[in-house]
Amino acid sequence: KAGVTQTPRYLIKTRGQQVTLSCSPISGHRSVSWYQQTPGQGLQFLFEYFSETQRNKGNFPGRFSGRQFSNSRSEMNVSTLELGDSALYLCASSIGQYNEQFFGPGTRLTVL
Amino acid sequence: DAKTTQPPSMDCAEGRAANLPCNHSTISGNEYVYWYRQIHSQGPQYIIHGLKNNETNEMASLIITEDRKSSTLILPHATLRDTAVYYCIVRVARSGGGADGLTFGKGTHLIIQP
Numbered sequence: 294k295a296g297v298t299q300t301p302r303y304l305i306k307t308r309g310q311q312v313t314l315s316c317s318p319i320s321g322h323r324s325v326s327w328y329q330q331t332p333g334q335g336l337q338f339l340f341e342y343f344s345e346t347q348r349n350k351g352n353f354p355g356r357f358s359g360r361q362f363s364n365s366r367s368e369m370n371v372s373t374l375e376l377g378d379s380a381l382y383l384c385a386s387s388i389g390q391y392n393e394q395f396f397g398p399g400t401r402l403t404v405l
Numbered sequence: 406d407a408k409t410t411q412p413p414s415m416d417c418a419e420g421r422a423a424n425l426p427c428n429h430s431t432i433s434g435n436e437y438v439y440w441y442r443q444i445h446s447q448g449p450q451y452i453i454h455g456l457k458n459n460e461t462n463e464m465a466s467l468i469i470t471e472d473r474k475s476s477t478l479i480l481p482h483a484t485l486r487d488t489a490v491y492y493c494i495v496r497v498a499r500s501g502g503g504a505d506g507l508t509f510g511k512g513t514h515l516i517i518q519p
Contacts, residue, residue, distance in 0.1 A: 297448075326506055336449070336492075338506025351506055383448050385507075393439065394507060396448030 295320065297386050297397035305403045311372040314400045318365050318386030325367040326394060327359060330381040339382075342367055343389075371402075379404045409493045414514040423480040425513050427493030430474040436497050438469060439507070440478045442489040442515075449492065449509075452478065488517045 298317045306312050318325050327339040338351040342361035359369040365386070371378055381401050385394035410428040417423040429438065439454040453460055453467045455476075460467045466479040480487055492512040 328506065328509075335511060336507075336509035338508070341506055349506065381446075385448075393451045393454060395451060399448050 297384055297395055299382075299384050299397040299400050301400060302398065303401050303403075305405060306374050307405050308374055308376060310374050311370065312374060312402060313368055313370045314382055314384075314402075316367045316369075316384030316386075316397060318367070318384075319395055322386035322388050322395075323365050324387045324389060324392075324394075325361055325365060326385045326387075327367070327369050328383040328385065329353070330383060330399070331377075331379070336383070339369065374404045376404050378402065408508075409495060409510055411491070411493055411510065411513045413511065414516065416516050416518055417480075417483050419485060419517050419519050420482055423483040423487065423515060423517070425478040425480075425491050425493075425515060426475065427478070428475045429493070429495045432473050432495050433497065436495045438467065438473075438476050439494040439496055440465070440467065441492045441494065441507075441509075442487075443492070443512075444486075444489040452491075483515075483517045485517050485519060488515060490514050 300315045324343045326341040328336050330336045339353055340350045340359055341348050345361045356372045361367045381399045383396050383399045385396045387394045437454050437456050440452040441449040443449045453462055453465050455467045455469055469476045490512040492509050494507050
């Protein structure tokens with residue numbers, strides 16, 4: 294069974310731009326969660342989607358948003374990029390909301 | 406979700422068992438103990454989880470104390486590829502809506518020595 298895939302793997306943007314990251318969960322998984330990892334803050338939860346609905350959200354500004362499609366694929370968007378948004382963005386999928394999560398390789402975003 | 410305490414780093418000789426401790430003294434009755442690891446620059450990898458009883462899978466064993474206030478992850482025969490940051494996470498398991506994300510602490514950096 295194919296794992297979680299994330300595209301693109303690497304991205305360079307400039308301040309003020311916006312970016313969209315994509316995540317394809319493991320087949321049959323309906324829950325998708327997004328995390329941000331930085332050297333200073335570690336791994337932090339962004340939000341979780343289940344059945345196309347955002348079920349929970351971490352402590353991030355409204356510039357961070359996401360959505361989930363009917364095939365469980367998910368996208369997250371960051372608008373008005375700031376230098377501090379440079380991070381590894383990780384997507385994780387699980388069969389249900391409280392099952393073990395399987396992570397993708399991440400998208401490394403660099404904001405210049 | 407309850408907080409966890411782990412040593413920041415540990416060494417283990419290749420071929421020996423690696424025993425990683427985790428303290429979760431404020432764990433609630435409906436919280437599971439999960440272990441993940443992250444090899445440098447990769448996404449975290451699920452290892453194992455448990456509620457009360459000891460658990461074993463192809464990767465590791467999880468030993469949870471009777472009072473559930475601490476646990477130990479055991480990698481029976483550590484290899485160089487097991488060098489990673491290991492995260493112990495406690496998480497409530499309930500049905501219905503409102504899934505909280507995993508709360509990652511700083512974890513334990515396990516270094517397997519040749």
